[in-house]
Each structure stands twice: as structure tokens, then as C-alpha cells.
Amino acid sequence: xxILFPIIxxxxxxxxxxxxxxxLFGNLEIGTTFNLMTAGMVLWVIGATPWLAFxxxxxxxxTQDNI
Amino acid sequence: MSExxxxxxxxxxxxxxxxxxxxxxxxxxxxxxxxxxxxTEFMIGPLFLLAGVALKDIFxxxxxxxxxxxxxxxxxxxxIAVRGxxxxxxxxxxxxxxKLVKFYNLANGILFCFLAGAMITVSATAVGIPFKIExxxxxxxxxxxxxxxxxxxxVGAVIxxxxxxxxxxxxxxxxxxxPWMVLVFLACGFVALKQIGAANWEGLNGIWNxxxxxxxxxxxxxxxxxxxxxxxxxxxQKPDLIPVALEAFKxxxxxxxxxxxxxxxxxxxxxxxxxLWSVVLFSWFCNSAMHIGMADLSVFRYARKASSxxxxxxxxxxxxxxxxxxxxxxxxxxxxxxxxxxPVPGPMAASVAGMAGIxxxxxxxxxxxxxTIYRAGLAFQAMIPGSSRTAMTxxxxxxxxxxxxxxxxxxxxxxxxxxxxTVLAPMGAVIFADWYFAKKAGFRQFAAEGxxxxxxxxxxxxxxxxxxxxxxxxxxxGIPSWYCILPCWIATAILHxxxxxxxxxxxx
Numbered sequence: 001x002x003i004l005f006p007i008i009x010x011x012x013x014x015x016x017x018x019x020x021x022x023x024l025f026g027n028l029e030i031g032t033t034f035n036l037m038t039a040g041m042v043l044w045v046i047g048a049t050p051w052l053a054f055x056x057x058x059x060x061x062x063t064q065d066n067i
Numbered sequence: 068m069s070e071x072x073x074x075x076x077x078x079x080x081x082x083x084x085x086x087x088x089x090x091x092x093x094x095x096x097x098x099x100x101x102x103x104x105x106x107t108e109f110m111i112g113p114l115f116l117l118a119g120v121a122l123k124d125i126f127x128x129x130x131x132x133x134x135x136x137x138x139x140x141x142x143x144x145x146x147i148a149v150r151g152x153x154x155x156x157x158x159x160x161x162x163x164x165x166k167l168v169k170f171y172n173l174a175n176g177i178l179f180c181f182l183a184g185a186m187i188t189v190s191a192t193a194v195g196i197p198f199k200i201e202x203x204x205x206x207x208x209x210x211x212x213x214x215x216x217x218x219x220x221x222v223g224a225v226i227x228x229x230x231x232x233x234x235x236x237x238x239x240x241x242x243x244x245x246p247w248m249v250l251v252f253l254a255c256g257f258v259a260l261k262q263i264g265a266a267n268w269e270g271l272n273g274i275w276n277x278x279x280x281x282x283x284x285x286x287x288x289x290x291x292x293x294x295x296x297x298x299x300x301x302x303x304q305k306p307d308l309i310p311v312a313l314e315a316f317k318x319x320x321x322x323x324x325x326x327x328x329x330x331x332x333x334x335x336x337x338x339x340x341x342x343l344w345s346v347v348l349f350s351w352f353c354n355s356a357m358h359i360g361m362a363d364l365s366v367f368r369y370a371r372k373a374s375s376x377x378x379x380x381x382x383x384x385x386x387x388x389x390x391x392x393x394x395x396x397x398x399x400x401x402x403x404x405x406x407x408x409x410p411v412p413g414p415m416a417a418s419v420a421g422m423a424g425i426x427x428x429x430x431x432x433x434x435x436x437x438x439t440i441y442r443a444g445l446a447f448q449a450m451i452p453g454s455s456r457t458a459m460t461x462x463x464x465x466x467x468x469x470x471x472x473x474x475x476x477x478x479x480x481x482x483x484x485x486x487x488x489t490v491l492a493p494m495g496a497v498i499f500a501d502w503y504f505a506k507k508a509g510f511r512q513f514a515a516e517g518x519x520x521x522x523x524x525x526x527x528x529x530x531x532x533x534x535x536x537x538x539x540x541x542x543x544x545g546i547p548s549w550y551c552i553l554p555c556w557i558a559t560a561i562l563h564x565x566x567x568x569x570x571x572x573x574x575x
Contacts, residue, residue: 013250016423020254024261034421037254041423044247053239 009047015040079368083152089371095378098366101245103354103386104252106186106412106432110480111353112394113410117205117282118481119339120346122275128346129391133383135351137376139358140367143495145376147502148367155364159494162501163526164515169449171494171530175356176446178487180463183439184470187226188477190432191219193413193425202411203474204293205286210472219471226433227464230440231457241434248434249385251420251427256393258419262400274330276337278399281329282408283337284315294407295327329402345547349481350387352552355488359556361495410478440464482541485548489537492552493559497526500560501567510567518571525566533558 019036022028079088115125151158160168192202200214210216229237265271285292289308292298302309302321309321317333318324341349357363358379367375397415402408404418412432416424444460451459470476476483505512515523537551 013247016247016250017254017257020257020420024257030258033258034423037251037420037423041247041426045243048243048247052243 005047005051007047008043009051012040012043012045012047015043079152080154081157084368088369090369090375091371092375092378095366095370095375096381099378099380099382100249100385101242103382104245104249104390104431105386106189106428106435107182107480107484108252108386108390109189109394109412109416109428109431110185110410110477111484112391112396113398113415114478114481115341115346115391116275116279116395116398117286117408117410118341118345119279119283119337120341121279121339121343122272124341124343124346125392125395128343129350129388132347132350133380133387135347136354136358136383136387137380139351139355140363140379141373141376143499144358144361144363145367145370145373147361147498148364149370149373149375151364151502152368153364154368155362155494155498158361158364158498161513161516162497162523163494164520164522166522167515167527167530171491172446173450174490176443176450176463177466178490179439179443179446180466181470181476181483182487183226183436183443183463183467184223184473185477185480185483186432186436186439187219187223187468187471188432188474189412190226190429190436191215191222191413191471192411193416193428193432194218194222196413196417196425202409202414204297204409204411205478206291206293207478208473208475210474216472220468223464223468223471226436227440227461227468230437230464231444231460237434237437241437244430244434248427248431249390251423252386252390252393255416255419255424255427256389256396259393259396259400262419263396263403274403275399277332278329278402278408279339280334280337281327281332282402284332284334285408287315290315293409294405295325296406299325328406341547345549348553349485349549350383350391352488352492352549353387353484355492355552355556356495359495359499359552360488360492361498362491364498436467440467443467482548485550485552486538486541488552489541489548489555490534493530493533493555496556496560497529497563500563504564505567508564508568509572510564511571514567514571523571525563525570528566529559529562532562 015036019028019033019040023030023033079085120128147158153161156168156172159171163171188203195202195215195218198214198218200218201212203211203215210219260271263271263274265274284290285294285298289311290298290301292301298312299321302312312324313319313321315334316324316327318327352359367373370376394412394415397419398408398410401415401418412428413425416428418424420427440463441460443463443466444456447459447462448454448456501512504510511517514520514525533555537548537555540546541548541551
């Protein structure tokens with residue numbers, strides 16, 4: 001089961017970027033592009049949360065700023 | 068507990084990081100790439116377009132500026148980090164004294180609150196979309212509707228409470244969100260480029276120039292509007308401006324004015340307020356507090372070698388190059404499609420990425436505001452002994468939320484980020500000068516520690532004099548803030564050497 005999470009997450013990432021690329025270079029409709037990106041977002045959350053969220057945070061980021 | 072386990076749990080706030088806790092370069096590459104695709108990127112890219120930056124200057128300026136930023140991390144910050152292995156705050160305390168570090172921390176905390184406020188505004192513009200809330204425009208300094216205020220207050224309250232009670236959880240959530248957000252930015256750029264509809268570089272450049280010229284004509288005095296419809300509404304209230312408008316847009320009558328778009332705009336060419344060197348300096352110094360300001364000593368103290376400083380390239384070229392260009396294209400596409408020049412992140416992202424774009428804006432604003440409010444809370448807690456971290460974090464969150472109600476902080480993010488660097492980066496010059504010149508110039512290194520002082524007067528003067536002068540130049544004379552950061556840094560380094568030699572000669 002554990003091996004599935006990274007696969008689901010990576011499929012989610014693929015759906016996030018591949019449809020927009022096809023929309024740009026090909027003829028994928030914008031509505032379909034949005035729907036696939038939404039599906040990609042959901043799959044990423046489902047797959048990445050158990051995969052990445054509970055990894056030991058090894059690096060001290062207490063003073064890292066996000067600009 | 069083994070040494071490795073102890074090293075993994077300890078944060079080494081007041082001790083050098085031991086060898087057992089050091090990390091390889093891969094950790095830093097991932098961290099920087101993820102953390103610099105943030106809420107601010109949605110604002111900064113579009114603001115370049117509105118400032119009239121030429122497209123070639125964006126591509127070339129960001130290339131040079133981001134490269135200089137990476138070199139600053141690699142050759143200014145990382146070498147001291149791997150040799151001293153201390154946090155910025157601990158190293159500064161040894162040089163400047165605890166009282167001055169608290170004051171620096173307070174300045175940092177207050178500035179963080181306003182930055183977080185801008186990010187709450189960013190998130191609110193996305194949260195408001197399903198409720199069809201009227202969004203503020205770029206001319207909006209004060210909140211434009213009660214509904215927008217309510218959304219900001221709710222978003223700010225959630226972010227503040229979570230920062231106070233669940234910072235770690237959101238930090239972990241940010242780790243999960245980062246890779247996805249990076250790709251959403253890229254996706255936004257792809258779709259925006261399609262919507263712009265250029266066939267080649269000349270076409271893209273032409274469309275870009277049209278959107279710039281059109282935006283500036285609308286935004287200039289006496290109109291200061293963000294769309295042709297806004298202009299028509301203004302002219303109904305002020306009909307004496309009609310001849311001025313017809314002249315500015317080079318049209319014969321109001322009917323023709325109503326048909327003006329960025330594509331058929333015939334008015335004057337825009338005057339840029341940011342040239343190539345402005346873009347270079349802005350992109351070099353937008354994170355100046357972290358590289359030449361040495362805040363990232365706290366990060367690179369864990370690096371095995373100074374060469375890990377190159378990892379900043381992941382952040383700069385993913386976040387500050389790709390994301391800024393993508394966000395700028397988003398506004399250009401919006402202008403072309405709707406005629407609106409408002410750089411409101413939520414609607415812009417929705418039009419190029421749908422629901423994924425809306426969620427990305429909310430998450431990007433939130434994951435930027437969360438650590439910012441948390442650290443502001445720590446800074447306030449340090450100022451008020453005995454205060455609770457929760458209470459101070461909520462205080463910081465409250466200040467940030469109130470700031471978020473005023474969209475001006477988001478619209479003026481370019482200037483604010485420059486001012487932020489002007490105030491904070493010079494402390495890095497103190498560390499730099501102390502590290503490299505104390506022995507050569509004959510003054511005491513780590514003077515506050517050696518002499519038992521809570522405030523090093525030499526540091527205070529070296530920091531505050533240039534910052535005071537720069538603040539006057541920025542606020543009164545109108546000098547763009549990003550021009551002041553490097554002169555301030557150099558001046559502080561020189562003054563630190565001069566004053567330290569006068570006040571704290573090296574012990575014999």
C-alpha cells in the first residue's frame with residue numbers, strides 16, 4: 001500500500017503540468033485542462049500527504065523565510 | 068539517545084552545529100526550490116508589467132539579478148555559515164549584544180507582520196471568488212467593501228490561530244504543497260502564454276508592449292482606473308475629463324473609447340518606472356535579508372560545505388524567475404482578454420488554472436504567512452519577557468490581519484520588499500566585516516560577548532545611520548528602495564570597522 005502513495009502523487013503532478021502543456025502546444029480545451037488539473041490536485045493531496053507530510057523534518061527551518 | 072538521534076532532535080540555537088547533524092546539498096536544493104514559489108510571486112510578476120518593464124528587460128534582468136543573488140548566498144553567506152555554524156541571532160548577539168539583537172528582531176517582526184498582511188490579502192482574493200466578492204483594484208488603498216473586510220478577517224484569523232497553535236502542522240503541509248505549487252505556477256505560465264496568443268517572440272513582445280502602454284494610460288493621472296469600463300464610469304462623474312481621455316487614447320468620440328482594448332490601443336508609449344538595472348537590483352536584493360543580510364546562516368550552518376550555497380539557485384530560478392514570468396504573463400493574458408489591469412491573484416489564477424489556481428493562491432498565501440507570523444510572534448515574545456508564545460503569535464497575526472484589510476500593502480509589495488531589505492540586510496554587513504576584518508583592522512571580534520555588553524554602540528551606529536539616511540531617501544525623495552540596499556550594506560560594513568576600531572580595539 002505504501003508504494004501506491006508516491007505513484008498516486010506523481011500521477012497527480014503529471015495531471016497538473018501535462019494537460020496545460022498540451023493546451024499550449026496542442027489543442028486540449030481549456031475546460032478539460034482545468035478539470036484534469038483539479039483531478040491532479042486531488043490525487044497529489046491523497047498521495048503526497050501520507051508520503052511526505054510525516055517525514056522527519058531534518059532541516060532546521062525555524063528562520064527560513066518564504067519570499 | 069545516540070549522538071545521531073540527539074542531533075536530529077536538537078536545534079542548536081546557542082551552540083555550533085556538530086558534524087553529526089550536517090546535511091548533504093540535496094536537502095538544500097529541495098528546500099529552496101519549494102520555498103521560493105510562494106504567495107509573493109503572484110504579486111511581484113504582475114507588478115513588473117504595471118511598472119512598464121520591457122519584456123527583454125524582464126528576461127535579462129531576472130537572469131542577472133537572480134544569478135547575483137545566488138552568488139551572494141554562495142560566497143557571502145555560506146562560507147561564514149559553514150565555518151561559524153551558528154544561527155544569525157546567536158552570531159549577532161556575540162557581536163552586537165542581546166539588547167540590539169532584540170531590537171533587530173522587533174524590526175524584523177514588525178516588517179514580517181506587514182508582509183504576512185500582504186499574503187493574507189493574496190489568499191483572500193482567492194477565497195472571495197466563490198462568494199463573488201468585489202475585489203479591490205490596484206488603486207484601492209482602503210478596503211473597498213464590507214464583504215472583502217469580512218473575508219480578510221476570517222482568512223487572517225484562521226492563519227493566525229493555526230500559526231499560534233499548529234505551526235508545525237502547516238509547515239509540514241507546506242512541504243507537501245511546495246512541489247505541486249511549483250508546477251501550478253508553470254502551468255499558469257503555459258496557459259497564460261496560450262491565451263496571449265503570440266506566434267513568436269516579436270508577436271509576444273508586441274502584445275506585451277500593448278498591454279503595458281494600455282495599462283499605463285489607464286493608470287496615469289487624472290484617470291487612475293484599471294479598465295475602460297472604469298474610465299467610462301469616471302467620465303460620467305467627471306465629464307470635463309472627456310477631452311483629456313479622447314486625446315490620451317487617440318480616439319474621436321466616446322463610442323470609439325468604449326471599444327478600446329490593449330490590442331487596438333493607439334495612445335502614447337508607456338514610460339517605464341523600472342529599467343533593466345531596476346529589475347536586476349530588485350531580483351538580486353529582494354531576499355537580501357537572507358543572503359547578504361545573513362539570515363540564512365541559520366540554514367547553511369547545517370551544510371557540509373559552502374558549495375551548498377549554490378542550492379539557492381533552485382529557489383531563484385524556479386520561484387523568482389519562472390514564477391515571476393508566469394505571473395506577469397497571467398496579467399498580460401487577463402488584460403488582453405478582459406481589459407482589466409487589476410493584478411488580483413485569485414481571479415487571475417482562476418482564469419488560467421481553474422480551481423487548481425484558486426487553491427494554489429490560497430495555499431501560497433497561507434504557507435507564506437504562517438512562518439512569517441510565527442517568527443513575528445517569537446520576536447514579540449523576546450521583547451516582552453514572560454509573555455506566552457501563543458499570545459504573541461496571535462498579536463502578530465492580528466497586526467497582519469489588520470494590515471491585510473488594506474490592499475495597498477499587497478499592491479506596493481515591490482517597494483515594501485526593497486524597504487525590508489534596506490532595514491535588515493545591513494546587519495549582515497556587520498557580521499561580514501566582523502568576520503573578515505576584525506583582526507586585519509585591529510578591532511575586537513565578537514565585542515559584545517568579549518566585553519560583556521548588552522549593546523554594541525559601534526554596531527548600533529553602523530546599522531542605524533545608513534538605514535536612517537536611506538529611509539529618508541526612500542520616503543521623502545522617492546528613491547526606489549531597491550537602489551538603497553547595497554549602499555546601505557557597504558556603508559554599514561565600513562562604519563562597523565571605523566566605529567569598532569574607535570570603541571573596541573583588539574585585546575592585546
